Amino acid sequence: MSSDISKVLVVGGGIGGLCAAIALRRQGIAVDLVEIKSEWTVYGVGIIQQSNVVREMARLGVLEGYLEAAYAFEDVGIYDLQGNALVRIPGQRLAGPEYPANVGISRLSLHQVLSTTAIDLGTQVRLGLSVESFQQDAAGVDVSFTDGSAARYDLVVGADGVYSKIRGMLFGDTYKPRFTGQAVWRYNFPRHPSIDHLASYVGAEGNAGLVPLSDDLMYMFSTSHEPGNPRYEPAQLAELMRDRISKIAGLVGELREQITDSSQVVYKPMEVVFVNEPWFKGRVLLIGDAAHATTPHLGQGAGMAIEDALVLSLELCGSGSVEERLERFMTRRFERCKYISENSIMAGEREMARDATFDRIGLTKAMLKLTAEPI
Ligand SMILES: Cc1cc2nc3c(=O)[nH]c(=O)nc-3n(C[C@H](O)[C@H](O)[C@H](O)COP(=O)(O)OP(=O)(O)OC[C@H]3O[C@@H](n4cnc5c(N)ncnc54)[C@H](O)[C@@H]3O)c2cc1C
Structure with missing residues (x-):
């Protein structure tokens, strides 16, 4: 381990921040993590994690608990709106032949696995606070927290999501989340x-x-396409979700009438941001959605946050100045995250344009090929 990075602050206790804490603790680095929510909860429904994520969960050393909490599956099936199978894309067992290719996992279960592991490994977690301000010099970062406390760190990792406060502190208003025109119903x-x-x-x-x-x-x-980003009455959501899928037959059509409880509909407008320059200044760095929030069309947003966390921990333990190590981190992450970000957004644009020539199967295969490459 490079002794000049021995204490790190992670800002944000979401998927990326927790994986960063786990990966850094495994390298013997002391980690403080601050999370703005005083109740460390995550919203319902689940998340798709593809073969590259299963592989990195193994490298983070959480695979066992993770697979116990998840539903393992192999293939991705693509069907037309009548429910006829178009193609079955076989999964790749990147974590090893004994492990599944893909998983679906509830966000709550994922949070429990990651937060328990991070805490068991010695991460010092504080809830209900954030960074008020920081000042850095060549050797470290002095951080003041919103509860009046202060501490000095060798590195600060902003993993505080699409509305990242740390991103604003580094880049001002240059990068602001943008509504893409679509929303997701779950x-x-x-x-x-x-x-x-x-x-x-x-x-x-x-x-x-x-x-x-x-x-x-x-x-x-x-x-669905939601021009103007309308704000819907919560009580309307079930009816609206039924409407958005009204042209789909087969199993989706059968399930449609069961969407009756508006309080259980999770509606989310899609917002994206991409920091199109190095994600660090000095000893303060962004990872995950703070640097590259995209749409869920390729199911890789969290995957990229998890990969960021792992690569960061590996590069920090390498040789050279802090700047050289963070530059190597950028070299390994920038183009891969940019590809996922741009192609996810492009898929949504094609959907909004109702573009019949959009080769979704080809894009999915290309994404799987790229993400199967080692990070
Ligand atoms: C509808 C939808 C579906 C998706 N489906 C998938 C999928 O199937 N597969 C996939 O891989 N990805 C998916 N994603 C993307 C994925 O959810 C994100 O990429 C992932 O959550 C990013 O993790 P993160 O830790 O960077 O940010 P977040 O998960 O947003 O975590 C940020 C954390 O920081 C905290 N925080 C915020 N501000 C502060 C502050 N100032 N101080 C301290 N803490 C702060 C927040 O409370 C939060 O806990 C989906 C996204 C959406 C919107």
Whole structure:
């Protein structure tokens, strides 16, 4: 370990921040983590994690607990809006032949696995506070927190999401989240026996996906064009979600009438941001959505945050000045995250344009090929 990086502050206790804490602790680096929420909760529904993420979970040393909490599956099935199979894309077992290719996992379960591991490894977590300000010199960063406390760190990692305060402190107003024109609708159901893989239903008239989360649970997602980013009455959400998937038949059509509880609909406008220059200044660095929040079309946003965390821990322990190590981190991360970011956004634009020539299958295959490459 490079002795000049022995104490790191991670700002944000989401997926990226927790993975950074785990990866840094495994390198013997002391980690303080501050999370702005005083109740460390995450919202319902689940998340798709593809083969590159399963591989990195193994390298983070959390694979066992993670797989216990997840639903493992192999293939991705793409169907038309009538439910006819178009293609089955086989999964790649990148973590090793004994481990599954992909998983679906509830966000709450993922949070529990990651937060328990980070704390067990000695991460000092403080909830309900943030960074008030920082000042850095060549050897470290003096941080003042919103509760009046202060501490000095060798490095500060901003993992505080799409609305990152740390990004604003580094780059001012240069990078602001942008609404893409689309939103995502999600709803949990008891798992249907046929949903033992990720099933994606696509066509010009709409789209939806069904993702297994456990033996008993799956969730549906659908993306829709929402010009002007309207604010809907919470009580309307079930009816609106039914409307957005009304052109889809097959299993999605059967499930549609079960979307009745508006309080269980998770509606999220899509917002993106990409920091198009090095994600660090001096000893303060951004990872995850703080640097490159994109749309969920390729199911890789969290995957990129997790990879950032792992690569950061590896590079910090390498040789050279802090700047050289952070530059090597950027070399390993920038183009890969840019590809995911741009192509996810492009997929949403094609959906909004109802572009029948959009080769979604080709894009999915290209993304899987790229993300299978080692980081
Ligand atoms: C609808 C939708 C579906 C998605 N589906 C998938 C998927 O299937 N697969 C996938 O890989 N990705 C998916 N993503 C993307 C994924 O959720 C994000 O990329 C991922 O959560 C990013 O992790 P993060 O830790 O960088 O940020 P976040 O998860 O946003 O975590 C940031 C944390 O920082 C905290 N915080 C914020 N501000 C401060 C502050 N000032 N001080 C301290 N703490 C702060 C927040 O409370 C939060 O806990 C999806 C995204 C959306 C919107």
